[in-house]
Amino acid sequence: YTSAYKPGSEHEGVQAQSLAYSLDGGYTWTKHTDNPVLNRGSAEFRDPKVIRYDGGAGSYWVMVAVEATDFQVVLYKSEDLKNWEYLSSFGPANATGGVWECPDLFQLPVDGDPENLQWVLxxxxxxxxxxxxxxxxxxxxxxxxxxFTSATTVTEGLQDPGRLGEYRWLDWGRDYYAAVSFSDAPEGRRLMIGWMNNWDYANHIPTTPWRSPMSLARDITLQTRDG
Known part of the structure; x- marks a missing residue:
């Protein structure tokens, strides 16, 4: 999880990644005593998603997080979730009209073919x-x-406003944000839930004591369209 350090902290003004663990199946959690476990000294480093990678390069944990205002997804690896080694960065690319947040990385079969797997970021x-x-x-x-190497990048670097419609979107509406998927769902399904709101008006919705729900779970698939 991301720790956003407040004034007075030894890491004041920094966002860094921390670790909590559970010994009772997730009912209670304890913060790791040596937090943060990954600190870049950045004020905009957040939103870790950790996956298990098993492939040609080996078997280890991979974290995807963001440098939000640099429009970059940063990737790290770890054997124990406590010591992290930098791998690479992706971006800027395609849509960069606002800060990047909440990344995710997973594999999907194309048209349901288990022999044709593609990675999705x-x-x-x-x-x-x-x-x-x-x-x-x-x-x-x-x-x-x-x-991560993209085969669907339309614009390298900062976006071309005239090409916004060519980029690939999880949803074309205005109320599907911060969407992240579950790992290891039954039957190999890739299920994703987003925040059903939009920061353009999130603080002005006239409900109390809460504002906005989460979306329904969506089955995410890759299908060929027009080649």
Whole structure:
């Protein structure tokens, strides 16, 4: 999880990744005494998603997180979840009209073919969506255990405003943000839930004591369209 250090802390102004563990199946949690476990000295380093990689490069944990204002997904590896080694960065690419947040990395079969697996990198941004405000985009390509290589990048670097409609979006509406998937769902399904709101108006929705729900769970698949 991300620790955002407040004034007076020895890490004041920094966002870094910390670790908590459970010994009772997730009912209670204890913060690791040596937190943070990964600190880049950055004020905008957040939103870790940790997956288990088993491939040609070996078997280890991989964390995808963001340098939000640099429009970069940063990747790290670990054997024990406590000591992290930098692997690579991805971005800027495609939509960069707002900060990047909440990345995810996973494999999906194309058209249901288990022999044709592609890696998918998702990253949410705010603002800069196809219909204004918050949104989530995705890239399809390959991950070799170190580097993610996109086969669907339209714009390298900062976005071309005229090509927004060519980028790949998780949803074309305005209320599907910070979407992240579950690992190891039954039957090999890739299930994703997003925040059903938009930072353009999230603070002005007239409900109390809470504002906005989460989306329904979605089955994520890759299908061929027009080649």
């Amino acid at each position: 998702t990253v949410n941004l705010n603002p800069g969506g196809p219909n204004n405000g918050s949104a989530g985009q995705y890239f399809v390509g390959d991950f070799d255990g170190t580097t």
